[in-house]
Amino acid sequence: MLEYDLTWRAKGACQGLNPDIFYPDSEENCEQALSICKTCEVRIACLNYALESREKQGVWGGASARERRKLLRTSRRSA
Numbered sequence: 001m002l003e004y005d006l007t008w009r010a011k012g013a014c015q016g017l018n019p020d021i022f023y024p025d026s027e028e029n030c031e032q033a034l035s036i037c038k039t040c041e042v043r044i045a046c047l048n049y050a051l052e053s054r055e056k057q058g059v060w061g062g063a064s065a066r067e068r069r070k071l072l073r074t075s076r077r078s079a
């Protein structure tokens, strides 16, 4: 089983916020989470984690689940 360094999470702009913001009921309702992620100093670490661990739900690193699927498809094609 892979182990991830998750120390970056303590610096996330989402710390202490309602997690529901980051798990909206649809892709179309991600705007609030995306705008918070834009201000986050650990956005890249968060996005990398979500991509590597294949997080299927929610907004991570400024990308919705659909956007992350797209990123993974693109990276597989160019590999």
Ligand code: SF4
Binding pocket: 009, 011, 012, 013, 014, 015, 022, 036, 037, 040, 041, 042, 043, 044, 046, 047, 059, 060, 061, 062
């Ligand atoms: S990028 Fe977004 S989801 Fe990730 S830690 Fe920062 S605020 Fe939270």
